[in-house]
Amino acid sequence: MPELPEVETVARGLRRAILGRRIVSVTLGKTDFIDDPAALEEHLPGRQIAAVERFGKFMLLRLSAAAGLNRVPTNGDAAPAALLVHLGMTGQIAPMPSAQPREKHTHVCLLLDDGRELRYTDVRRFGRIAYLTEAPLAEELKEFGADPLEASDDEFASRIRGRRARIKALLLDQSVLRGVGNIYADESLWRAKIHPARLGAQLSKQQAKTLRRVLQEILQKAIVMRGSSISDFLDAEGEPGEYQRHHRAYGREGKACYRCKSSVRRAIVAGRSSYFCPKCQPGPRGFAVLPLRGETKKRVKRRNARRPSARL
Ligand SMILES: [Zn+2]
Known part of the structure; x- marks a missing residue:
């Protein structure tokens, strides 16, 4: 699933490619991952893409007030709004020439005023798209925790060390920190030498400080390398990321x-x-550690019994 670095990579690509473009029309395919499909068709045409932001694992396409319509703006179209996009497991969003044939799993096409189409393609449709005006958007975003790239030492420590949940669960919990998923949680815990099952409340101040520092370093480096492509992540230019070459723990059983x-x-x-x-x-x-391929039950039992406990 795309995490903070992958979503940041896509957001930066879209910023370069579609900022300032106006949406002319909307064509939808399957809509079971869209909050209110009719709202997209009704409110997007005429609006300009004024900004592309990342919020945790979400992208926000900020839309200016509608203009250039044949109708007088109604239903709040004179006010700014946003298109919230979550890529789920397999979502991809990229502008393409409108003459290029649509792929089978392309479910949202926004025709832009330069003749290209911004297309959202999602094989598994675990993503989410929602058109939101300011108040519902604010309501939606207030559930989320701090951005790990912006959290201070104190804020990070208080969000982690005050909790009797496992550190891995805390890193994945979007109401604690927004944007971290399985890959960058495992990578940062390996770098900080913290077991994923340790409790947040049991980390020392120094461990919390180290974890914040390495998490930020890893996320920043992954952004520079345009994210990790494990299965099918592609950026807004259709290119895979390269950070998977630097994984030290994730997927290395x-x-x-x-x-x-x-x-x-x-x-x-x-x-x-x-x-x-x-x-x-x-x-x-x-x-309990899961057995390696070919390892006997007896050996696993012996190994698990030997596991150190003093540093819990
Ligand atoms: Zn080691």
Whole structure:
């Protein structure tokens, strides 16, 4: 799923490509991922894309008041609004020549005033698109926590250390921090040498400080490398990202830890596959690690029984 660096990459691409363009018309395919499809058709034509912002894992296309319509703006079209876009698992949004054939899973086409179409394509349709005026948008966004790139040491520490939830769950919780998902949670915990199952309340001040620093460094580097392409992430120019080459934990089960050469392991934490080094990131007592391929049950039991507990 696209996380903060991938969404930032797409937002930057769209900013370069479509800022200032006016939407002429709207064509919809399947609409089960759109909050109110009729609102898009009614309110988008005539509006100008005034800004493209990232908010957590969302993109916000800020729309100026409608103009150039054959009708007098009604239903609040004289006021600014926004198109909220969440890419879900497989969503892609990019401008294309309108003559280019539409792909099978293209479900939203916004014809722009320069003749191109801004197309949203989503095979699995786990994404979300919503047209929102200012008040409902503000209501929607107030549920979210701090942007990890903007959080101060104190804010980060208070959001993490005051909580008796597992650190992995806290990093994924969008009401704690907005924009982090499975990849960048595992990468930052590996870098900070913190086991994903440790409780937020059990982290020292120094550990919280380190985690914030490495999380910011990782996110910034991933943005520079235009995100991670694991399966099908493409940016607004249709290009894959490159940060997956720098992953140190995520997806590396059974491979040697870059620091200590132990095998990277996988466990389910917060309902998600979590990758970590059992030596660099000591975990809670009895914390079950999933067997490596071909490993016997007896061996797994012995290994789990040996797990260090002193640093819980
Ligand atoms: Zn290690």
